[in-house]
Amino acid sequence: MSFLPTTDEENIEDLEIRPSRDQRPTGGGSKKNVSQEELEDKYRDILTFVGEDPDREGLLRTPHRVAEALKFLTSGYKQDVETLLNGAIFHEDYDDMVVVKDIEFYSMCEHHMLPFYGKVHVAYIPDGKIVGLSKIPRLVDMFSRRLQVQERLTTEIAEAIETALSPRGVAVVIEGAHMCMLMRGVQKQASTMVTSHVMGLFRDDRATRQEFMALVKGNSRA
Ligand SMILES: Nc1nc2c(ncn2[C@@H]2O[C@H](COP(=O)(O)OP(=O)(O)OP(=O)(O)O)[C@@H](O)[C@H]2O)c(=O)[nH]1
Numbered sequence: 001m002s003f004l005p006t007t008d009e010e011n012i013e014d015l016e017i018r019p020s021r022d023q024r025p026t027g028g029g030s031k032k033n034v035s036q037e038e039l040e041d042k043y044r045d046i047l048t049f050v051g052e053d054p055d056r057e058g059l060l061r062t063p064h065r066v067a068e069a070l071k072f073l074t075s076g077y078k079q080d081v082e083t084l085l086n087g088a089i090f091h092e093d094y095d096d097m098v099v100v101k102d103i104e105f106y107s108m109c110e111h112h113m114l115p116f117y118g119k120v121h122v123a124y125i126p127d128g129k130i131v132g133l134s135k136i137p138r139l140v141d142m143f144s145r146r147l148q149v150q151e152r153l154t155t156e157i158a159e160a161i162e163t164a165l166s167p168r169g170v171a172v173v174i175e176g177a178h179m180c181m182l183m184r185g186v187q188k189q190a191s192t193m194v195t196s197h198v199m200g201l202f203r204d205d206r207a208t209r210q211e212f213m214a215l216v217k218g219n220s221r222a
């Protein structure tokens with residue numbers, strides 16, 4: 001996937017969409033608990049619904065595999081930011097920009113439960129605290145492994161860093177390809193969605209924002 005092929009720095013603000021708090025998920029609770037066995041039975045029904053024979057050899061374990069895959073793909077509901085960061089926040093005087101870019105993510109859109117995937121680029125400017133490098137991709141994974149819209153995924157990553165570090169600024173840009181647009185529906189094979197959420201210095205200072213975009217666009221491995 002190409003990274004930010006045409007987006008210039010100023011487009012970032014145009015692209016930013018901030019979902020209201022009441023649009024955000026409450027965290028995976030379902031009113032009726034469904035056991036894995038019941039879930040697998042439902043997948044057998046789905047196989048029948050699509051015209052398949054759930055008892056044919058190749059499909060016998062498919063309901064089990066799909067249930068296991070779904071558990072993994074939604075495992076982010078069982079995680080929380082505090083536990084994930086696991087105290088990996090360190091006091092440090094460094095006060096320049098930290099950029100972690102080209103973090104691949106795989107999520108599922110909440111409308112169709114089809115994958116969307118791409119790259120996340122994160123930057124922050126510390127204010128006395130830095131976070132362990134691996135924790136940023138872990139945050140991306142945690143929020144990705146839930147039913148999402150890309151806008152909310154973007155905002156949640158940015159806000160988690162803001163809350164954990166109280167930095168002088170945070171910026172998150174996501175470029176995603178949505179299977180619900182590629183393989184069904186409108187079927188636009190080349191379309192990607194770019195979202196951004198910028199806070200603090202990245203919002204207030206144009207030069208800082210430009211520096212981030214230059215760093216992100218410069219050597220993208222996309
Ligand atoms: N803004 C946003 N929309 C998304 C995202 N993922 C999927 N969608 C859109 O969610 C919308 C759901 O629209 P509906 O009209 O209810 O569903 P639909 O009939 O399946 O729509 P089509 O995809 O146009 O066939 C579609 O426009 C999808 O493209 C996302 O991350 N962000």
Ligand SMILES: [Zn+2]
Nearest residue numbers: 109111112180
């Ligand atoms: Zn969708």
